[in-house]
Amino acid sequence: MQDIVDLIDRCRSGEQDAFAALFERYKNLVYRIAYLTLNNQADAEDALQEVFIRVYSSLANFDPAKGAFTTWLYRITMYHCLNRRRADRLEVEPLDENVLEISDDTLPIGQIDLDGILPAIDHLSEKQRAVLVLRYYADLPYAEIAEVLGIPLGTVKSRLDLALKTLRAALEKPPSITSTVPAKEVTHGM
Amino acid sequence: MGCEQVRPLLVAYLDQATTPDETLLVRQHLADCVQCQQELVLLSSLQAQIGTTMHQLADQANPSADALQRLEAALAQRTQPAPVLPAAGFTRLKQTAIHLFVTPISLGGITVRKQPIFALATALLIVLLAISIFNTAAPISAKSILDQAYQAQTQTVPTQGIWHTRYSTYFDEHALPGNQGVGVVNERYEDLQTCDSRSVTSEAKTGKVIDVFARVGSWVYGPGTPNYAVDLTLGPLTVYHSPDDGTEVPCAQPTPVTMNDDDKAKFDQMRADANVTLVGQDTWSGGRTVYILRSPEQVRLLTQDNQAKLVDGTLTLYFDVKTYVLAGADESIMGSDGQPLLISSKRTVIDEILPSGTKIAWDLSDVQGINIVEDPTGAHRDTGARG
Numbered sequence: 176m177q178d179i180v181d182l183i184d185r186c187r188s189g190e191q192d193a194f195a196a197l198f199e200r201y202k203n204l205v206y207r208i209a210y211l212t213l214n215n216q217a218d219a220e221d222a223l224q225e226v227f228i229r230v231y232s233s234l235a236n237f238d239p240a241k242g243a244f245t246t247w248l249y250r251i252t253m254y255h256c257l258n259r260r261r262a263d264r265l266e267v268e269p270l271d272e273n274v275l276e277i278s279d280d281t282l283p284i285g286q287i288d289l290d291g292i293l294p295a296i297d298h299l300s301e302k303q304r305a306v307l308v309l310r311y312y313a314d315l316p317y318a319e320i321a322e323v324l325g326i327p328l329g330t331v332k333s334r335l336d337l338a339l340k341t342l343r344a345a346l347e348k349p350p351s352i353t354s355t356v357p358a359k360e361v362t363h364g365m
Numbered sequence: 366m367g368c369e370q371v372r373p374l375l376v377a378y379l380d381q382a383t384t385p386d387e388t389l390l391v392r393q394h395l396a397d398c399v400q401c402q403q404e405l406v407l408l409s410s411l412q413a414q415i416g417t418t419m420h421q422l423a424d425q426a427n428p429s430a431d432a433l434q435r436l437e438a439a440l441a442q443r444t445q446p447a448p449v450l451p452a453a454g455f456t457r458l459k460q461t462a463i464h465l466f467v468t469p470i471s472l473g474g475i476t477v478r479k480q481p482i483f484a485l486a487t488a489l490l491i492v493l494l495a496i497s498i499f500n501t502a503a504p505i506s507a508k509s510i511l512d513q514a515y516q517a518q519t520q521t522v523p524t525q526g527i528w529h530t531r532y533s534t535y536f537d538e539h540a541l542p543g544n545q546g547v548g549v550v551n552e553r554y555e556d557l558q559t560c561d562s563r564s565v566t567s568e569a570k571t572g573k574v575i576d577v578f579a580r581v582g583s584w585v586y587g588p589g590t591p592n593y594a595v596d597l598t599l600g601p602l603t604v605y606h607s608p609d610d611g612t613e614v615p616c617a618q619p620t621p622v623t624m625n626d627d628d629k630a631k632f633d634q635m636r637a638d639a640n641v642t643l644v645g646q647d648t649w650s651g652g653r654t655v656y657i658l659r660s661p662e663q664v665r666l667l668t669q670d671n672q673a674k675l676v677d678g679t680l681t682l683y684f685d686v687k688t689y690v691l692a693g694a695d696e697s698i699m700g701s702d703g704q705p706l707l708i709s710s711k712r713t714v715i716d717e718i719l720p721s722g723t724k725i726a727w728d729l730s731d732v733q734g735i736n737i738v739e740d741p742t743g744a745h746r747d748t749g750a751r752g
Contacts, residue, residue, distance in 0.1 A: 191437075195433060195437075198432075198433055198436060199433070202428050202432060202433075203427065203428065206426065206427065206428040206432075207423040207426050210422070210423065210426045211419055211422060211423060211426075216426065219426065219428075220428060220429060220432070223428050223432055223436075224432070224435060224436055224439055227436050228436070228439060228440065231440055292411075292414050292415065292418050293418055293422075296415070296418065296419075307415060307419070308419065310380065311412060311415045311416040311419055312416065312419040312420065312423060316382070317377070317380065317382040325748030325749070326590070327590060332373075332376070332377045332382065333373070335376050335377070335380070336373050336375075336376045336377070339376050339408060339411060339412070339415075342411060342415070343407070343408075343411060346411075
């Protein structure tokens, strides 16, 4: 903990070597989180650059007393990933809170095809992938996921629940056009 | 507690994220319910497989070897003047040629389409002229126009001034007659130097404010949590004026204008379509002039029971005549009355840089239909995240 605080202090004092060290230490973390969320290596490369540009310009505002550096870094990374496309700021997306279109009634308990999980994850929305990545890759507790994404704890729960139900539905039967989540709500990002 | 109450808790239960009361209720239910026990086992194996799959994927993914060098170059470039659009001469040449050969149209008016062969001839002429002047190796095909537009999506924006954007969207995936879909407008200002910003989202027809967020210095304005619902029966939106906590991303840096995956797919589809037609130009209400390209498309609709189906329709893409950036995308079908029926529309109506110092009410004081409440303790602080 102390070494990262020292490293950040050195970055703040303008030591280029320190910022390079910070980048080297966290580049894989940022890149892989972005890659898993965006599902695209080129976008992950862009995200890596943009995130560290923001880190560079924002480091003066980071307060170690208010939270871990990695939480702050996750937050910037996810902020970029979920808002990287200006055209996405205003769009209609699958309703992923409060209303579950995938009923348990339609999902008989039985074997699921876990081999097909990768394409099934690919079909999830970025928001759903984001919570899955933070929970099952980064191993963050729900409260930290809520802090990173800036959403209520209950939304983390419902979003994870829906993401797993969506995956389960996709694995129960091959993805098809009729299996897409139908309900829509209007949302926008910042 | 029945299965229907327990099932939504099982994922959190497995992640040890249920409250003590929820944990007790789930355990009591599981003791007597074989189906939920099986569901728990299934979800547990699914969680494990997700984790394994993600770690395997991530282990194989590494940033490029020159990532640090590119970052350092980007940071150094941030102090330089904004880059000039490449191939500006080529762009102007194309615009001139298209002006000569394409009849403009107006929204809601009569659409005058040129034949595809004419568009192709135009494209060939443009490219030949470009080659003769610039001695480039541009491919001689209609596709080159769209390729040029594709390159334009990665242009950077200036780093000074106030970035002003207005986005409008409309969706009617049930294909209800009479434009009964949902439309919203988001207007955003962002000072690229001070980082002050404001964003207001309104219902398109009534102008009712749905959601806002603003950052002014070290203070933020927002409803606390994002409001996504378009509910015209709700009263004025309560907006809290709260101190920022310092961990928020402080400043949205100017980012390249890019297409999202959906737009890319549509764009690629159009680039690959031999039947794409350059219809003409249009000037939107915000003053933006765009080229209009159309091609056939299978449009996704929803049935009354919310099942998706594909219907023959039309994809229309709009490109800024100055920058060739994708400015909008419409999908439409032929309605039962024989008239085109708009199914979806996303348009960046305005994308401009205003001069530094342009007077903007960053504190939302000019926004009607909101109640601003002081929140000096930050108890209702809005993070600004809309993820």
